[in-house]
Amino acid sequence: MLSNFNRTGAVLIVGVALAGCHGKSDPSPENFVKAVQKHLDTIDAVCVDSGPLPFDLPHYSGSVGYQEGQADALVKVGLLSKEPTSVNQNGRAIPGFHYSATDEGKKASRPNNRMCGGKTQIQSITWSSSVPDNASVGTTVQIKYIAKLVERPHWDDEATLRKTHVEVLSTNDGTYNAENFLELTSDGWAVKPAWGTP
Template sequence: MHRSSKTSRACAALALAATLAGCNGKSDPTKENFTQAVQKHLDAIDPVCVVSGPVPFDLPDLQTYTEKQADVLVKVGLLAKEPTRVMESGRMLPGFHYSLTDEGKKAYRPANPAAGSALCGGKSQVQAITWSSSVPDKAEVGTTVDVRYTARLIDRPRWDDETLLGPMHIELISTTNDMYNGENFLELTNDGWAVKQTPGWR
């Protein structure tokens, strides 16, 4: 009877230790936990984006860099353009009116300020954590770590033609065989690791 009671207490202690280990595991600075945090972030964003600014808009036909950027978005089917007259420096000049196509309406992501509005789409999946800054084995809530990773585009938007868009929109991610590199800061929260939300950081 006495021996059985000791055995029961030992089993209960082991079960409690296993439970606690399971609860604390999500806070460990492991590649598995970092991968889960980055993937959760990627699931909530569009990996493929080109900045458009507020749409619709008018531009004078002066062959400026901005006009060339807009024309590339026309070529890939996100914007439509038609001739118009545009007021520029106090005079009316020939120009173009740019508006969203049906595909562009699906991709349009308005922002505040409006200059940051973009055309986005796609989904990606983490392939590997390639590097992380040092972090204590027993990190406290609020601890941050910088991680770099490789990811694969598993759903590339039809309009994502890097050959056309890349030269005019340097903000577009560059891929090789649908693979690309990314970097994020992670922060330890009460629920485990999560991408630290920093303005302007994807």
């Protein structure tokens, strides 16, 4: 019969062994979920291209050009304001509109002429490429997952925006499919930056 001391020691040894079986370097769904969520917590969920602000566009009577349609969609959702103006085109002034960021647009403005906001929560891993159980640092794995918008920007009206802004996230009841490459680092799994990003 084990003494109290020996029982405690046995429990500790089993606990350490189990912890070793489920370390942060293991290619497990739990570790992949943690890596993706850590990444999602640092980025905006929804982005739309705005172009350099402010800007003027000509307006041709009887038709709305594609650029004007894109800008008008941002006006509809409250990111841009629109005022009549004259636009110089080929040396002559023609009617047009001046677009500038609203207060909401200024809050949403990001580098590279984008407006962004919102947060995402990963729901589940749906697929991953094969990876050895004893993966070494530098090993990469491709994963696919389902995520859900948990903080949707109130300006993110897909029905209005996606007609002219195909870059806007498309969701179904707030959920969407996505994928990332993960890389094993000395501190566990992490989302691998896309080519050309820091």
